[in-house]
Amino acid sequence: MDAFEDTVLRLREAFSSGRTQPAAFRVAQLEGLGRFLQENKQLLQDALAQDLHKSAFESEVSEIAISQGEVDLALRNLRAWMKDQKVPKNLVTQLDSAFIRKEPFGLVLIIAPWNYPLNLILVPLVGAIAAGNCVVLKPSEISKSIEKILAEVLPRYLDQSCFAVALGGPEETARLLEHRFDYIFFTGNPRVGKIVMAAAAKHLTPVTLELGGKNPCYVDDNCDPQTVANRLAWFRYFNTGQTCVAPDYVLCSSDMQERLLPALQNAITRFYGDDPQNSPNLGRIINQKHFKRLQELLSCGRVAIGGQSDESNLYIAPTVLVDVQEMDKVMQEEVFGPILPLMTVRSLDEAIDFINRREKPLALYAFSNNSQVVKQVLARTSSGGFCGNDGFMHMTLASLPFGGVGASGMGSYHGKFSFDTFSHHRACLLRSPGMEKINDLRYPPYSSRNLRVLLMAMEERSCSCTLL
Amino acid sequence: MDAFEDTVLRLREAFSSGRTQPAAFRVAQLEGLGRFLQENKQLLQDALAQDLHKSAFESEVSEIAISQGEVDLALRNLRAWMKDQKVPKNLVTQLDSAFIRKEPFGLVLIIAPWNYPLNLILVPLVGAIAAGNCVVLKPSEISKSIEKILAEVLPRYLDQSCFAVALGGPEETARLLEHRFDYIFFTGNPRVGKIVMAAAAKHLTPVTLELGGKNPCYVDDNCDPQTVANRLAWFRYFNTGQTCVAPDYVLCSSDMQERLLPALQNAITRFYGDDPQNSPNLGRIINQKHFKRLQELLSCGRVAIGGQSDESNLYIAPTVLVDVQEMDKVMQEEVFGPILPLMTVRSLDEAIDFINRREKPLALYAFSNNSQVPVEWAVTMASSPLTPSPTTEPACCAAQGWRRSTTSVTPPTHRET
Numbered sequence: 001m002d003a004f005e006d007t008v009l010r011l012r013e014a015f016s017s018g019r020t021q022p023a024a025f026r027v028a029q030l031e032g033l034g035r036f037l038q039e040n041k042q043l044l045q046d047a048l049a050q051d052l053h054k055s056a057f058e059s060e061v062s063e064i065a066i067s068q069g070e071v072d073l074a075l076r077n078l079r080a081w082m083k084d085q086k087v088p089k090n091l092v093t094q095l096d097s098a099f100i101r102k103e104p105f106g107l108v109l110i111i112a113p114w115n116y117p118l119n120l121i122l123v124p125l126v127g128a129i130a131a132g133n134c135v136v137l138k139p140s141e142i143s144k145s146i147e148k149i150l151a152e153v154l155p156r157y158l159d160q161s162c163f164a165v166a167l168g169g170p171e172e173t174a175r176l177l178e179h180r181f182d183y184i185f186f187t188g189n190p191r192v193g194k195i196v197m198a199a200a201a202k203h204l205t206p207v208t209l210e211l212g213g214k215n216p217c218y219v220d221d222n223c224d225p226q227t228v229a230n231r232l233a234w235f236r237y238f239n240t241g242q243t244c245v246a247p248d249y250v251l252c253s254s255d256m257q258e259r260l261l262p263a264l265q266n267a268i269t270r271f272y273g274d275d276p277q278n279s280p281n282l283g284r285i286i287n288q289k290h291f292k293r294l295q296e297l298l299s300c301g302r303v304a305i306g307g308q309s310d311e312s313n314l315y316i317a318p319t320v321l322v323d324v325q326e327m328d329k330v331m332q333e334e335v336f337g338p339i340l341p342l343m344t345v346r347s348l349d350e351a352i353d354f355i356n357r358r359e360k361p362l363a364l365y366a367f368s369n370n371s372q373v374v375k376q377v378l379a380r381t382s383s384g385g386f387c388g389n390d391g392f393m394h395m396t397l398a399s400l401p402f403g404g405v406g407a408s409g410m411g412s413y414h415g416k417f418s419f420d421t422f423s424h425h426r427a428c429l430l431r432s433p434g435m436e437k438i439n440d441l442r443y444p445p446y447s448s449r450n451l452r453v454l455l456m457a458m459e460e461r462s463c464s465c466t467l468l
Numbered sequence: 469m470d471a472f473e474d475t476v477l478r479l480r481e482a483f484s485s486g487r488t489q490p491a492a493f494r495v496a497q498l499e500g501l502g503r504f505l506q507e508n509k510q511l512l513q514d515a516l517a518q519d520l521h522k523s524a525f526e527s528e529v530s531e532i533a534i535s536q537g538e539v540d541l542a543l544r545n546l547r548a549w550m551k552d553q554k555v556p557k558n559l560v561t562q563l564d565s566a567f568i569r570k571e572p573f574g575l576v577l578i579i580a581p582w583n584y585p586l587n588l589i590l591v592p593l594v595g596a597i598a599a600g601n602c603v604v605l606k607p608s609e610i611s612k613s614i615e616k617i618l619a620e621v622l623p624r625y626l627d628q629s630c631f632a633v634a635l636g637g638p639e640e641t642a643r644l645l646e647h648r649f650d651y652i653f654f655t656g657n658p659r660v661g662k663i664v665m666a667a668a669a670k671h672l673t674p675v676t677l678e679l680g681g682k683n684p685c686y687v688d689d690n691c692d693p694q695t696v697a698n699r700l701a702w703f704r705y706f707n708t709g710q711t712c713v714a715p716d717y718v719l720c721s722s723d724m725q726e727r728l729l730p731a732l733q734n735a736i737t738r739f740y741g742d743d744p745q746n747s748p749n750l751g752r753i754i755n756q757k758h759f760k761r762l763q764e765l766l767s768c769g770r771v772a773i774g775g776q777s778d779e780s781n782l783y784i785a786p787t788v789l790v791d792v793q794e795m796d797k798v799m800q801e802e803v804f805g806p807i808l809p810l811m812t813v814r815s816l817d818e819a820i821d822f823i824n825r826r827e828k829p830l831a832l833y834a835f836s837n838n839s840q841v842p843v844e845w846a847v848t849m850a851s852s853p854l855t856p857s858p859t860t861e862p863a864c865c866a867a868q869g870w871r872r873s874t875t876s877v878t879p880p881t882h883r884e885t
Binding site for chain 2: 396
């Protein structure tokens with residue numbers, strides 16, 4: 001018996017009662033979520049500032065507005081998403097009703113990380129609610145202020161018989177994972193991703209794993225350095241670099257590097273002033289552990305820009321490193337901080353080979369005025385997502401599935417993809433109880449004449465002709 | 469260093485070379501697969517007869533034609549499926565190009581069972597090829613004749629730098645699973661499914677697990693017993709009951725049971741004659757182990773029809789059991805044989821409660837003249853990709869009890885708006 005057993009049982013009972021099935025119930029929960037965001041905006045911004053020194057701008061743009069947007073999208077589309085989806089038929093099934101029904105899995109577990117602690121728990125929640133599931137939320141214990149609000153304020157806006165918040169650290173999460181869930185949605189690092197999937201395997205629980213990796217960024221000689229530097233810098237230093245889809249390292253020619261460095265300095269000064277530590281627009285590292293980890297990375301290669309750090313403040317300056325080697329720590333682990341290593345390559349081919357020697361990343365970027373170059377990088381590599389000539393804009397479009405591949409994850413979500421992720425797609429065929437004579441064709445004693453007719457009727461093609 | 473290391477390395481190199489990317493390559497492999505089926509039809513039918521005593525009719529309908537159909541469907545649609553899929557944009561991205569690109573995962577492992585040893589390895593293979601992957605096939609060692617053909621004949625029809633067949637039993641499969649694959653497709657029982665998923669977790673490899681269960685079949689009072697009996701019997705005894713989606717047990721009122729029994733006897737006699745053991749249309753149990761397992765089930769409840777068995781022949785008669793209890797073995801494990809237990813319930817609600825108390829099955833059936841019966845007059849299949857992606861097409865099942873894929877070109881998620 002553990003702390004979670006009661007909760008899990010209670011939510012399962014609620015699910016079995018059918019409470020989450022009607023659209024009206026799901027709409028009410030989604031509206032509750034919307035009100036939670038609207039009525040607690042200041043509280044949430046303060047908490048994000050406390051946890052990550054996030055500016056109101058970044059909080060609004062990457063946490064609150066994103067979550068609200070997903071709530072609104074789901075509310076607008078819920079009934080359409082929930083509809084049975086008719087499918088084409090063949091000759092044999094011509095008179096039948098054939099469709100895919102979207103059904104909730106049942107009890108869903110959502111485990112979220114600390115870097116976008118609101119977004120990365122609420123956006124999956126929207127999908128799980130829309131799909132009709134009951135949900136246990138496990139926010140990160142590291143982003144404490146947001147965790148508190150999720151535990152104490154959010155439940156007031158939801159039907160607490162169907163939704164619960166579980167708290168704790170790695171030990172409690174491990175215990176939580178011993179319970180059987182019908183779907184587990186995990187955002188975090190690959191090491192823990194393996195633990196989650198192994199735990200899920202014991203119950204044959206399907207999973208979506210949104211993991212991480214080192215997102216390469218190829219910068220072609222044919223581009224405007226300042227434009228590229230602006231974009232690189234914004235997406236690298238946004239949320240103090242603690243973003244799973246941030247450009248992790250740059251591959252460019254040494255010529256390009258020479259042009260990029262002053263441009264990056266310009267961008268950094270423009271964004272954060274001459275004294276970034278005093279800029280209200282730059283965040284802080286989440287905790288000591290990560291601060292120390294990043295401090296170590298500062299000694300890789302050579303500091304070309306920034307490099308300062310202040311432990312009392314968990315401050316790391318917006319930094320650019322050069323002369324890094326493939327085996328340096330900063331080129332081996334996911335940076336997840338405001339440090340951008342530049343690695344020189346002699347050609348596009350070398351860049352692509354380098355990228356393909358490594359694990360598939362969550363995001364991949366290529367900058368070039370020549371669209372053929374961008375298309376080549378896209379065609380010759382693989383990644384969860386890709387953006388040409390910009391940073392992680394691709395994840396702001398809900399019509400694109402957001403997820404990883406290989407070591408960067410499995411499954412995807414956002415928008416309708418969230419709804420589909422948390423739904424079981426049930427294949428349904430409704431036939432007539434009559435017209436049994438037709439079935440004589442298929443019954444033994446088998447005959448080759450019957451076989452011929454049956455095979456013809458099973459073909460897809462004959463269906464499309466008959467429809468006309 | 470194990471037997472598979474070389475193969476895995478070789479196929480990965482082939483994938484990295486980009487060989488499987490062009491549509492032309494994939495078309496060539498699919499056409500090769502088609503020729504394999506056409507040029508070896510007799511060989512395949514003989515092998516299926518050897519392994520499972522499958523009649524030519526059943527082999528054609530549930531193994532060869534299905535596989536050929538999937539090959540043809542893929543050939544017709546490949547270029548459309550491969551296209552970049554444009555998506556709606558917002559104001560910020562109005563001038564951009566936004567699309568979903570379908571890319572192969574890389575090296576795929578397909579593990580197949582013995583009951584439809586051709587269908588259940590070739591149909592996934594079609595998808596893996598069409599999507600541009602390299603593939604290691606692991607056929608079941610239990611259906612030996614088909615395994616031999618897949619190992620010795622099939623490779624001649626495919627580019628052997630990109631496709632390989634791995635052989636062996638549980639030990640070899642475990643060793644195979646230690647290697648890293650980019651996707652694992654497994655068809656088999658839930659116990660092994662857990663082992664496969666746990667192995668996949670070590671490499672963060674996405675999986676599709678096609679497992680099994682006990683497929684309930686609710687029979688309403690309001691129906692024609694003979695029609696229902698025909699359909700029940702055909703789907704139960706097809707392939708000697710060794711079908712993951714066969715009706716596993718029946719729930720009906722005791723009234724209905726009384727009407728169903730003689731109708732089932734009629735159907736069985738019509739299909740297999742007075743002496744089913746001598747019917748060319750009835751198959752055999754795959755091996756001793758399963759034969760003995762099924763023989764045990766014959767002592768659950770009471771035999772109302774059939775019940776005979778012959779070990780020398782691995783023959784089990786088309787059987788119907790009554791007076792079974794929930795805790796009887798035949799109501800606990802997946803039957804996977806020509807035995808149909810009937811359990812009586814007092815109402816539709818009781819049937820639904822019974823069904824919902826148990827694990828979710830692969831298929832669920834309901835027979836009624838009244839379409840409003842909430843469980844629905846349906847053959848439903850739960851295809852459960854473990855890593856559902858918006859582009860996964862669930863299989864739509866035709867009432868014959870085997871799979872056919874839909875021809876939809878646009879994945880479900882982009883139908884709306």
